[in-house]
Structure formats: structure tokens, C-alpha cells
Amino acid sequence: MGIEVSADNVVTINDQHEKGVDTSVAGNPNKSRFKGIPLFHVFKRNQRGARRDDGNPLIHALKDRRGFSILPFWRNLIMSRAKAILEKSKAELEGFDFVMPMPSSSPFCAQFAEMVSQVAGAPLLASDFLRKRTVGEVLAEVKAHPPKVRPGKTSSLASQVHAWEKMSPESQYQAKEVDLSLRPLFSGFAMDGDIPDVQGKRVLVVDDLFATGSSLLSVREILGGQMGAEVCGLCFLSGT
Structure with missing residues (x-):
């Protein structure tokens, strides 16, 4: 079935x-x-x-x-x-x-x-x-309190931060656009x-x-x- x-x-x-x-x-x-x-x-x-x-x-x-x-x-x-x-x-x-x-x-x-x-x-x-948080809110939190990641995911986190920096800070945070292994690091609401x-x-x-x-x-x-x-x-x- x-x-x-x-x-x-x-x-x-x-x-x-x-x-x-x-x-x-x-x-x-x-x-x-x-x-x-x-x-x-x-x-x-x-x-x-x-x-x-x-x-x-x-x-x-x-x-x-x-x-x-x-x-x-x-x-x-x-x-x-x-x-x-x-x-x-x-x-x-x-x-x-x-x-x-x-x-x-x-x-x-x-x-x-x-x-x-x-x-x-x-x-x-x-x-x-x-409400969904904005990219600016999530980015500010990440920079103020950098999350701990496995050594192999350091570059993935850096790439995600770089991508957010190029977006409008008023854009809604979209979990589906984030690597699966990184999603638990960010609060979306x-x-x-x-x-x-x-x-x-x-x-x-x-x-x-x-x-x-x-x-x-x-x-x-x-x-x-x-x-x-x-x-x-x-x-x-x-x-x-």
C-alpha cells in the first residue's frame, strides 16, 4: 500500500x-x-x-x-x-x-x-x-551566538550565512531552503x-x-x- x-x-x-x-x-x-x-x-x-x-x-x-x-x-x-x-x-x-x-x-x-x-x-x-522570523533576525542570532557544528559542516554553515547576507534582511526565513543537517540549528518562528x-x-x-x-x-x-x-x-x- x-x-x-x-x-x-x-x-x-x-x-x-x-x-x-x-x-x-x-x-x-x-x-x-x-x-x-x-x-x-x-x-x-x-x-x-x-x-x-x-x-x-x-x-x-x-x-x-x-x-x-x-x-x-x-x-x-x-x-x-x-x-x-x-x-x-x-x-x-x-x-x-x-x-x-x-x-x-x-x-x-x-x-x-x-x-x-x-x-x-x-x-x-x-x-x-x-510568525516566521526574517532572514535578518536569524542571521543576527547566528552572528551573535555562532552555533556549534560538526567539523564537516563548517563550510556548509559559512555558505548558508553568505547566502543570507546577500538576501534582503526582511525576507522570510525558509527552512526548506536550508541544508537538512543545519535546520535544527535555527529557530524559525x-x-x-x-x-x-x-x-x-x-x-x-x-x-x-x-x-x-x-x-x-x-x-x-x-x-x-x-x-x-x-x-x-x-x-x-x-x-x-
Whole structure:
């Protein structure tokens, strides 16, 4: 029960194999911990098959980006399976006070978070009190407090800093444009606007794809470190 990607980047579900991502109800969800954060993964990515981008085409198609697409039949199928998988974990999901989508320019994450909210029976917490940091803010922090990197990544960090120096400081920081190994070094979000009271509350942060966990760590630092909430994560697709 995996995915197929055609030559013109149309994504479909193939129940004859599990290449790229296990899209079955029986084989999901999966659970793990990341830096002390409990994580639910609705669908599990893998490296079976010839493609090395694993389940990413599925997310790209659901978000209608990077030239990938998915027909309504297959979209409805994968989302109905996602709901069935969430229902399997209903007892655990009912313990949360809020469900919050990760801030995203695509509506998919918010739509998926709404599904999670319905299953969990917990209200949605709007993430509009968070904003993406600017390149200037991230660059200033890196220069004031240079992060420690492995010896082999020193040049990668220097190249990234050089790239940011050539950009407008008002540009939004984009984690997807940063080397995977460097992303955890940078905090991508900051508080802005009306701050909700979540002191002592359990917040389930919903994201579409777990890659390096940098976004989740950044949000945990704000919700947990600055606002006093307990944070758990739920991702549509797991890491590999």
C-alpha cells in the first residue's frame, strides 16, 4: 500500500506494494519521541523503491506544489485512511486541551489539523500568534551566538550565512531552503500579536511532514519554554 508517481508527477496509491510510504490503515499509526517530544505519525515513509524522495511527492501533491498533483479520488482515499488511523488512536488523542496546526503557507496543514481536532474532541488553537522570523533576525542570532557544528559542516554553515547576507534582511526565513543537517540549528518562528493563555495546557501540534524536526523544536521552545504548555506532535508523514 504505497505510492506511485507518474512521469508527469501525478501521485496515486498502489495497494500492491508499500514503496515510498505505507498508506495502509493496518500498518499505522507509528509513535516515537524526538528531543523529548512525543510524536504520532499517521503514515510512515520508507526508502523502498527507486525514488529517493520517499513520501515527499504525496505531500507535494496534497499541497499542490512543485509540479505534483493528485486526483480527487486518490486524495479522498488517502484522507479517509488518515481519519481511520486517527480513530485508532482516539483514546490517546482525547487527552489534549488544544490542537494547533503548524504555521504554513499551504492550507493543507490547517485542514488536516481540523480533522485531528474532530477526532480528538479538542478545540483548534489558531497559530496566528506565531510568525516566521526574517532572514535578518536569524542571521543576527547566528552572528551573535555562532552555533556549534560538526567539523564537516563548517563550510556548509559559512555558505548558508553568505547566502543570507546577500538576501534582503526582511525576507522570510525558509527552512526548506536550508541544508537538512543545519535546520535544527535555527529557530524559525517568533511570537507576534495576541498571545493565548496555554499555561499548563496540553497542546498537540500538527504538521504535514516530519523532516528534521526543526519547526517542531522552534514551536516547542515558544509554547513550552515561553508559554508554559506541554507539547506533543502529530505528523501526517513520518521521517524515514
